[in-house]
Amino acid sequence: xxxKHIIILFLSGLLLTVAGCKKYLQIQPEGAYTETQVxxxxxxxxxxxxxxxxxMSGNSLYGSxxxxxxxxxxxxxxxxxxxxxxxxxxxxxxxxxxxxxxLAKFEEIWKSAYSTILTANIFLDKIDISVQNHVITQENCxxxxxxxxxxRAMLHFDMLRIFAPVYSLGADQSAIxxxxxxxxxxxxxxSSIQVVGKVLEDLNAAEILLANDPVIKNGVVAGxxxxxxxxxxxxxxxxxxxxxxxxYLWAGRKTEAHDAALAALNEGEKWFPxxxxxxxxxxxxPDRVFSTEVMFAVYNHxxxxxxxxxxxxVLLDDAILTAEPTNLKNTFENNENDYRYTTTWLLTTxxxxxxxxxxxxxxxxxxxxxxxxxxxxxxxxxxxxxxxDPDNARAYLNTVRNKRGLPSLTADALLPTEIMxxxxxxxxxxxxxxxxxxxxxxxxxxxxxxxxxxxxxxxxPLPLSETTPR
Numbered sequence: 001x002x003x004k005h006i007i008i009l010f011l012s013g014l015l016l017t018v019a020g021c022k023k024y025l026q027i028q029p030e031g032a033y034t035e036t037q038v039x040x041x042x043x044x045x046x047x048x049x050x051x052x053x054x055x056m057s058g059n060s061l062y063g064s065x066x067x068x069x070x071x072x073x074x075x076x077x078x079x080x081x082x083x084x085x086x087x088x089x090x091x092x093x094x095x096x097x098x099x100x101x102x103l104a105k106f107e108e109i110w111k112s113a114y115s116t117i118l119t120a121n122i123f124l125d126k127i128d129i130s131v132q133n134h135v136i137t138q139e140n141c142x143x144x145x146x147x148x149x150x151x152r153a154m155l156h157f158d159m160l161r162i163f164a165p166v167y168s169l170g171a172d173q174s175a176i177x178x179x180x181x182x183x184x185x186x187x188x189x190x191s192s193i194q195v196v197g198k199v200l201e202d203l204n205a206a207e208i209l210l211a212n213d214p215v216i217k218n219g220v221v222a223g224x225x226x227x228x229x230x231x232x233x234x235x236x237x238x239x240x241x242x243x244x245x246x247x248y249l250w251a252g253r254k255t256e257a258h259d260a261a262l263a264a265l266n267e268g269e270k271w272f273p274x275x276x277x278x279x280x281x282x283x284x285x286p287d288r289v290f291s292t293e294v295m296f297a298v299y300n301h302x303x304x305x306x307x308x309x310x311x312x313x314v315l316l317d318d319a320i321l322t323a324e325p326t327n328l329k330n331t332f333e334n335n336e337n338d339y340r341y342t343t344t345w346l347l348t349t350x351x352x353x354x355x356x357x358x359x360x361x362x363x364x365x366x367x368x369x370x371x372x373x374x375x376x377x378x379x380x381x382x383x384x385x386x387x388x389d390p391d392n393a394r395a396y397l398n399t400v401r402n403k404r405g406l407p408s409l410t411a412d413a414l415l416p417t418e419i420m421x422x423x424x425x426x427x428x429x430x431x432x433x434x435x436x437x438x439x440x441x442x443x444x445x446x447x448x449x450x451x452x453x454x455x456x457x458x459x460x461p462l463p464l465s466e467t468t469p470r
Contacts, residue, residue, distance in 0.1 A: 035122075035126070038126070039126045039127065039129045039130045039133075039135070040129075040130070040133060040135060041135065042130070042135050042136050045123075045127060045130050045135070045136060045144070046144075046226050048119070048123055049123060049144050049147060049148060051119065052116055052119060052120055052123070052147075052148065052151045053151070053233070053234065053298055053299070054299075054301075055112065055115070055116040055119070056116060056151065056155070056298050057298035057299060057300045057301065057302075057371065058112060058302075059302055059306070060108045060109055060111075060112035061109065061112050061113060061116070061155075062298050062300070062371055062373055062431075063298070063300045063302050063303070063306070063371060064302065064306055065105065065108075065109050066109070066158060066431050067371055067373070067429060067430050067431040068306060068310065068358070068371075068429045068431070069306075069310065069321070070092055070105060070109070071162075071431040071434050071435075072428075072429065072431060072433070072434070073089055073092035073093050073448075074092055074095070074434040074456070075433040075434035075437060075445070076093065076445055076446060076447055076448035076454060076456075077321075077323065077428065077433065077448065078093075078321040078322060078323060078448055079322065079323060079324040079327070079448050079449050080093050080321065080448065087318075088101055089321075092105075093448055093449075095456065095457035097457070097460050097461055098461070103463075103464070106162075106163075106460055106461075106463055107463040107464065107465060109162070110159065110163075110462075110463040110465065110466065111463075111465065113155045113156075113158070113159050114155075114159075114179060116151070116155055117151075117152050117155050117156065117179050118179065118182070118184050120148045120149075120151050120152045120155075121152065121179065121180060121181060121182040122182045123144075123148045124145060124148050124149065124152075124182070125182040126182075127141055127144060127145055127148075128141065139212060140227055142209040142210070142212070143209065143210055143212070143213060143227060145206075145209050146205075146206040146207070146208075146209030146210035146213075146235075146240075147206070147210070147234055147235050149202045149203070149205055149206040149209070150202070150203060150206040150235035150239075150240050150243070151235060152180075152202055153198075153199045153200075153202035153203045153206070153243070154235065154243060156176070156178055156179075156195060156198070156199055156202075157195075157196075157199045157243075157246075157247055157250075159176050160175055160176055160192060160195050160196070160199075161250065161435045161438065162460050163175065163176055163459070163460050163461075163462055164176060164192045164195070164459070165192065165458075165459055166438055166439075166441045166458050166459075167192050167196075167250055167251060167252065167439065168252055168439075168441055169441065170192065171191065171192045171193040171196075171251070172191050172192070172193055173191060173192065174189050174190075174191060175189065175190060175191055175192040175194075175195050176189060176190065176195060176462070177189050177190065177466075178190055178194070178195050178198045178199075180198075189462075189466075193251070196247060196250070196251045199247055200244065200247060200248075203240055203243060203244050203247065204244075206235070206240050207237065207240050207241065207244075210236065210237040210240065211237070213231065213236050213237035214227065214228040214231060215231040215232075215236045215237055215238060215268070215271060216237055216238075216267075216268075219231075219270070219271030220232045220271055220272070222366060232272075232294055232295060232296060232297060233296075233297055233298065233299050233370070234296070235296055236295070236296065237268070238264050238267065238268035238271070238272070238295055239295045239296035239374050241260055241263055241264035241267070241268070242260075242261070242264045242295050242296075242374050242376070242378070242379055243296075243374060244260040245257050245258075245260035245261035245264060245379060245382050246374075246378065246382070248260055249382055249385070249386070249439070250435075250439055254385070254386040255386070257382055257386050258382070258383060258386035258387065261379040261380075261382040261383050261386070262383060264295075264376075264379055265376065265379050265380075265383075268295075269376060272292060272293055272294070272295055272376050273292050273293070274292070274293060274403045275287060275290045275291070275292050275293055275403075276292075279292075280339050280343055281339060281343070281405075285361050285362045285364070285365055286343045286361065287365060287367050288343055288344050288356060288357045288358075288359070288361070289357065289358075289367050289370055289372055290372075290375065291366065291367030291370055291372075293375050293376050293377060294370065294372045294373075294374070294375050294376075295374045295375060295376055296372075296373050296374040297370040297371055297372045297373055297374075298370075298371050298373060299369050299370065299371075300369055300370070300371035301369060303358050303360075303369050303370075303371060304358065304359075304360040304369075306358065307358040307359055307360070311354060311355045311356070311357075311358065311359075312354075312359075313348050313349045313350050313354045314349070317350075320350075320354065321355070322350075322352065322353070322354045322355055323345070323353075323355070323448075324448060324449055324450070324451070325352045325353065326451055327446060327448065327451050328345060328353060330446070330451060331421075331424045331425060332345075332425060333421075335406065337405040337406060338404055338405050338406055338425065339404050339405045340404055340425050340426065340428070341425075343356075344356055344357045344428065355428065355429065357428060357429050358429060372430055373430070375426075375430075377400045377403075377422075377426055378426075378427075378432070380396045380397065380399055380400045381396075381397070381400070381419055381422055381423065381426075383396040384396040384397040384415060384419055385415075385416075385419055390415065391411075393415055394408075394409055394411070394413065394415060397409060397415065397418055397419065397422065400422060400426070401422075404425075404426075420436070420440075420442075423436045434456075437456060437458075438456075438458045441458070442456070443455065444456075
């Protein structure tokens with residue numbers, strides 16, 4: 001990435017817009033510090049790390065584009081046809097990546113990701129100074145470094161998933177740069193297999209650094225303490241294990257994916273329990289993000305603004321993002337016992353169901369503002385896909401189905417088909433379905449408008465800022 005496009009987030013005053021949204025963010029505004037002062041002050045160093053997560057939660061990344069909107073449009077999630085003028089979303093739905101709006105949006109995604117990566121690199125390059133100056137203990141420094149490495153790995157991995165060729169067809173082809181330097185200079189473009197190797201190298205290092213993560217002993221604890229509170233809103237020890245399983249599966253390394261998913265569940269599942277039936281059914285305050293099961297989420301301060309702008313039933317028919325009714329019924333097999341269907345897709349003021357997952361239900365719910373990025377159900381899907389014993393594989397899938405109000409599959413069920421169905425049901429508004437299709441190189445997917453077969457285009461061209469003279 002060209003230096004002129006780098007934004008130094010820790011000096012940008014980014015946190016001023018959200019400093020009051022969580023107690024653990026209520027520290028001195030970042031722009032008040034110089035780079036030297038950041039690492040001579042524990043609060044400032046903490047805020048710089050928080051800045052990585054806040055950047056990740058921006059609409060150019062996981063706050064919208066990589067979860068609720070752009071990547072979901074690539075998966076044909078929404079009926080985005082307008083009456084009259086062409087929809088601004090048509091280019092994504094039709095995979096017209098060279099159209100002006102699409103070019104600009106993917107450029108924005110790319111720049112946001114790599115500027116956040118650069119900030120992580122600066123943090124990693126300087127944070128040891130805080131230990132040398134006795135500002136931060138070595139144990140706390142290790143935790144912070146582990147999180148920053150994991151942020152770097154996750155962002156690179158998702159840029160790979162968007163911009164690289166299908167891994168099974170072109171692992172040795174040019175993909176993206178992997179930036180580990182703090183100087184912002186352009187790095188060589190690597191192959192997918194090289195990038196995956198570096199992602200796993202960072203995640204393995206992060207896992208070691210987070211060996212004493214408080215989540216291991218205490219689980220997810222609400223509170224304002226920077227190091228122990230709200231660990232599900234940070235790339236914690238178990239989230240890193242889960243992310244490793246996702247990466248291994250992307251690379252076709254099924255045995256390692258299976259082992260990583262199993263380790264994450266065996267060691268940490270007790271801290272991420274299945275959502276209680278009473279928290280989603282028969283309550284006026286349903287937890288529609290199934291928050292207890294979320295192993296990593298970003299605190300998305302734009303969550304309810306985005307809901308109002310994209311999904312609210314008060315929007316006009318040619319402005320709302322919602323599923324075409326027949327497609328939606330087909331996705332959930334018209335099964336109203338499925339909690340994901342009946343509590344998330346509601347029939348209110350429209351003649352069709354609209355998407356309520358991110359409606360602000362109540363200020364009293366602890367799950368407010370959470371944008372899920374890694375949830376434990378994905379680990380069960382990974383186990384089902386990588387398990388060699390069909391009965392055990394079906395049992396993993398049935399575990400999730402039963403927790404969603406569905407009966408167990410019969411012995412003659414086609415597991416690959418059922419796994420695909422689960423990805424379609426489970427991850428609405430979370431951005432995982434398109435990546436599932438790309439990983440499996442699915443030839444055709446249901447078109448968003450008429451449910452006919454559409455051939456997806458899986459390779460998004462690298463942004464011009466990366467491909468123009470380096």
